[in-house]
Amino acid sequence: DGGITQSPKYLFRKEGQNVTLSCEQNLNHDAMYWYRQDPGQGLRLIYYSQIVNDFQKGDIAEGYSVSREKKESFPLTVTSAQKNPTAFYLCASSERTGGEYNEQFFGPGTRLTVL
Amino acid sequence: SQQGEEDPQALSIQEGENATMNCSYKTSINNLQWYRQNSGRGLVHLILIRSNEREKHSGRLRVTLDTSKKSSSLLITASRAADTASYFCATDAKRDDKIIFGKGTRLHILP
Numbered sequence: 001d002g003g004i005t006q007s008p009k010y011l012f013r014k015e016g017q018n019v020t021l022s023c024e025q026n027l028n029h030d031a032m033y034w035y036r037q038d039p040g041q042g043l044r045l046i047y048y049s050q051i052v053n054d055f056q057k058g059d060i061a062e063g064y065s066v067s068r069e070k071k072e073s074f075p076l077t078v079t080s081a082q083k084n085p086t087a088f089y090l091c092a093s094s095e096r097t098g099g100e101y102n103e104q105f106f107g108p109g110t111r112l113t114v115l
Numbered sequence: 116s117q118q119g120e121e122d123p124q125a126l127s128i129q130e131g132e133n134a135t136m137n138c139s140y141k142t143s144i145n146n147l148q149w150y151r152q153n154s155g156r157g158l159v160h161l162i163l164i165r166s167n168e169r170e171k172h173s174g175r176l177r178v179t180l181d182t183s184k185k186s187s188s189l190l191i192t193a194s195r196a197a198d199t200a201s202y203f204c205a206t207d208a209k210r211d212d213k214i215i216f217g218k219g220t221r222l223h224i225l226p
Contacts (some may be wrong), residue, residue: 035216042203042218043158050212058213090157094214100145100165101207101214106157 003027006091006107013078013085013114021076021110023091031096032074033104036060037088046089049074050096078112086114119147119204119217127223134191136220138204139184145207147180147187148214152201161189161202191222199224 004025013019025032031050035043045058049068063082068074074093078085088111092104122137138147146165150158164171164180164187171178177190191198201219208215 033213040221043216045213045215048213056212088155092158103148103160103163104150104158104205104214106159108157109155111155 004091004093004105004107006089006110008110009108011110011112013112015114016080018077018079019112021078021089021091021112023074023076023107025072025074025093025105027093027105028071029093029095029105030071031094031101032068033092033094034058034064034066034074034076035090035092037090037109043090046076084114085112087112119206119215121202121204121217121220123220124218125221125223127225128194129225130194130196132194134194134198134222134224136189136202136222138187138189138217140187140204140206140208141185142211143209144182145209147178148205148207149176149178149187149189150203150205150216152203152219154200158203194222194224196224196226198222 007022033048034046044060047066049055065077090109091107094104095102119138119140148163149161152158162173162178164178175192180187201221203219205214205216
């Protein structure tokens with residue numbers, strides 16, 4: 001089955017710890033994204049990558065870091081510098097045709113709770 | 116920066132009625148997309164409408180786009196309990212090299 005997976009589904013972190021959220025896709029998409037969603041809110045873009053070994057900051061990148069060493073993988077690290085990391089994190093991927101973004105495919109999400 | 120804004124924020128209707136949600140945006144777009152999110156899940160793509168299109172249908176969904184007013188609407192006809200979800204519009208703005216999501220409309224279908 002083609003798709004996008006995220007792990008773990010639930011993650012608990014103590015204050016001061018870094019944690020890494022996994023995102024893998026087998027759709028052969030060039031572009032990948034990380035979003036943060038708070039209760040009752042929309043999606044806010046953290047980081048995105050249009051091609052391997054390249055990524056750009058989104059609207060709320062502070063306290064987060066990413067890497068894109070492989071086309072199919074785009075892990076997100078939530079660092080201790082992120083002041084309020086408790087949220088629902090969504091990863092997505094898409095293709096780009098003629099400079100235009102096509103539909104995004106989303107993973108099931110990771111719910112991060114800071115204890 | 117928020118590009119799309121959905122209206123209303125929340126909507127409750129009786130099963131069988133039609134539901135209409137609106138999205139307004141600020142700058143020129145390549146396309147506009149609508150997504151659905153069930154509680155605690157990832158988003159699912161519903162429909163994409165390009166800037167040179169005015170209307171698009173998919174099953175019980177009808178999307179319109181008015182680029183002169185910078186607005187779009189999503190109509191769900193003959194609503195069902197399973198349509199209860201949050202609905203988001205997302206814009207592929209020409210000036211931005213990314214897709215930007217609105218805050219969504221929470222739709223509740225009453226039995």
